[in-house]
Amino acid sequence: xxxxxxxxxxxxxxxxxxxxxxxxxxxxxxxxxxxxxxxxxxxxxxxxxxxxxxxxxxxxxxxxxxxxxxxxxxxxxxxxxxxxxxxxxxxxxxxxxxxxxxxxxxxxxxxxxxxxxxxxxxxxxxxxxxxxxx
Ligand SMILES: [Zn+2]
Numbered sequence: 001x002x003x004x005x006x007x008x009x010x011x012x013x014x015x016x017x018x019x020x021x022x023x024x025x026x027x028x029x030x031x032x033x034x035x036x037x038x039x040x041x042x043x044x045x046x047x048x049x050x051x052x053x054x055x056x057x058x059x060x061x062x063x064x065x066x067x068x069x070x071x072x073x074x075x076x077x078x079x080x081x082x083x084x085x086x087x088x089x090x091x092x093x094x095x096x097x098x099x100x101x102x103x104x105x106x107x108x109x110x111x112x113x114x115x116x117x118x119x120x121x122x123x124x125x126x127x128x129x130x131x132x133x134x
Contacts, residue, residue, distance in 0.1 A: 033071035034104040036111050037126060039095065041078060041102045047071055054098045057124045058115070069112045077105030 031043045038054040044067055051061040052070070060067045080102045084090040095103050111119075119126050 033067075033073050034075040034107045035071050036107060036109055037070070038098055039075070039093070039104040039107045040098070041075070041104055044068075044071070053101070055126070057119060057122070057126065066115075069115055072107060072109045074108035075104035075106060076108075079103050079105055 031045065032041055033044050033047060034041050035047070035052045035055060035058070037058065038052065040052055040054055042050075042052075044064075047060045047067045047070075048062065048064055052058055055070075058066065058070045060070055079089050079093055081087050081090045081093075081095055081098075082100050084096045084098050084100060087096070090096040090098075090103075093103060093105050
């Protein structure tokens with residue numbers, strides 16, 4: 001008995017994500033990555049082409065090495081945020097100061113040490129999204 005499972009997944013983005021066409025929307029869910037600092041979700045190619053809108057100082061544009069070290073494929077959950085200042089979801093995942101887009105709810109991993117050092121050397125005040133209990 002052949003029990004061939006047809007694993008055909010729908011590649012289309014959810015409607016609420018499609019509605020965000022003007023915001024930063026991942027174009028291809030297979031190569032999607034999350035910015036390690038803010039959790040913005042985009043494809044590797046989008047990070048390479050545009051960098052991260054929230055974290056321009058990470059200088060990912062045209063730098064695939066930087067894209068790979070500043071983003072991660074390990075994240076859980078997604079939340080489309082259209083109006084970060086007004087959205088309870090944005091506040092809940094702490095992106096209410098960020099730009100509209102699709103965000104990971106949790107991101108695994110942190111910036112590489114050499115990236116951190118680079119930012120510190122340049123005097124850039126950055127903070128990863130998860131709140132460090134102060
Ligand atoms: Zn970012």
